[in-house]
């Protein structure tokens with residue numbers, strides 16, 4: 001994992017929620033386009049988030065989100081090793 005990967009992963013959820021400023025967002029987007037490690041992970045998380053929102057049509061309890069998030073991180077860590 002490069003330093004750019006660390007930064008991208010740290011900002012994953014902010015990026016998906018569009019809570020980053022345009023400069024940071026563009027920086028991460030360009031990293032994702034180039035990085036074979038992060039790109040697929042972000043795509044997956046983005047799709048998951050969309051599906052969860054569509055299915056439930058209401059706020060997902062934080063506990064559920066945390067569990068999904070933890071599972072995804074563990075899976076991602078395994079894939080990237």
Ligand SMILES: [Zn+2]
Pocket residue numbers: 004005006008031035036037038039
């Ligand atoms: Zn990366």
